[in-house]
Amino acid sequence: MLTPSAPSLNINRPAPSAFAPSKPFCGLSSHAGLIATEFTYRNDEEIYGKDEPAEYVYQVIRGAVRTYKLLSDGSRQIGAFHLSGDVFGLVSGTKHRLAAEAIIDTTVRLVRRRSLEQVAGTNVQVAHKLWTMTAGDLKHAEEMLLLSRKSAMERVANFLLEMDRRLAVAGMMALPMCRRDIGDYLGLTLETVSRALSQLNDEGVLGFSGARQIVLRNRQRLRNMDI
Amino acid sequence: MLTPSAPSLNINRPAPSAFAPSKPFCGLSSHAGLIATEFTYRNDEEIYGKDEPAEYVYQVIRGAVRTYKLLSDGSRQIGAFHLSGDVFGLVSGTKHRLAAEAIIDTTVRLVRRRSLEQVAGTNVQVAHKLWTMTAGDLKHAEEMLLLSRKSAMERVANFLLEMDRRLAVAGMMALPMCRRDIGDYLGLTLETVSRALSQLNDEGVLGFSGARQIVLRNRQRLRNMDI
């Protein structure tokens, strides 16, 4: 929860005292004079809490974010991992239904939700973009729902392919998240995730160079396990 | 699949030869001259198929609809049950990601997706309505994802409360769907659903008057099992 080295300004909640007005927000803020601000969070730092007013919409510039909710039984459900370029925190209501935390040191760009909706009120293209972004979240939720019916190995295989697609460089991926994060994302325990990864390693489907440095050696076999 | 008594015109795919232009589409078609047409399907009749072009958006007038996809292993995932008043078949893309079938004899009202999007292109309120409807679907998917982490009993309890809220009249609900449908919706087998219902009956939490006629006698206990 506390890493004493602070790479940048650190207030728990943004209230961002105007930082750097910057580049287009996923091709969004180019439309109108949306003010985008940058902000940096350290690992495990909260970006926003569940049920908080949704004041901003975010885009990851660098780093990784998890959105999650805590269940009554103490377990945690991770809704999504957001990596460089991803937009998160967009809701059509007024409150966040999931909390968001930086997994590692993360820089985000943010725009006020109100400004965005204001623009959407006059600009049809922006309004359409908001819709398709929410539809994208829906698609992801539906895919996770499908995954939830599958075996542990199928879920892990699917996860690996997703991460391979999203963050592999030179055929190798450096996972930002721990085994527990993966488990809470897939609806498995960290032990089951570890066992699945070990088995894939034993079978030569993947290779490790450190627990979070993974090379996929046989993507086709992973796809065959997959949806 | 085939019930020889046809209550109304029966073509497998709409291509609806203008039937009854009628009342507002969930407060939607009141905005512009959207033409709404009615159509009736018999039980187990397909309304649209997976990956079909999303030509229409539907509202249930009478009856019940299930949307679903078939998995590669032959199992079926039901995404949602749609009852009187519910809108379904709205996607932001061009294809349906789930198929839709009538569970019982069902009348729907439908409007062309193109017309709707056209109106949304000029009418900000309609555009906003499309967004919030998709956001509602997202919320439902997120709730199902949460449920998928819970025990069989918790899922069934949640299902009962949902159906009680949506279709109970005089404290009694007449489920339109069979045990297999419920199982495919909750990610359980029909046997597990049946066992959970029997247990709730034994505990006096609910009462049967026919397998699909259920009275909830202790909603609070169901809520305590629930999310």
Added chain:
DNA sequence: CGGGATGTTGACAAGCCTCAAGACCAGTGG
């Protein structure tokens, strides 16, 4: 080098699925 966090592996238990048999119910035809 030491210590905490993270990851791996093993043994066991629990919950749910599978398979199977039988009960119930509605519709049909004799």
Added chain:
DNA sequence: CCACTGGTCTTGAGGCTTGTCAACATCCCG
């Protein structure tokens, strides 16, 4: 009116996958 039939639902027995608990290994960082 009753037997028959197909579909739906219930109930039981056993097995499998995954969760739980525990021990140990590894890594990172001071």
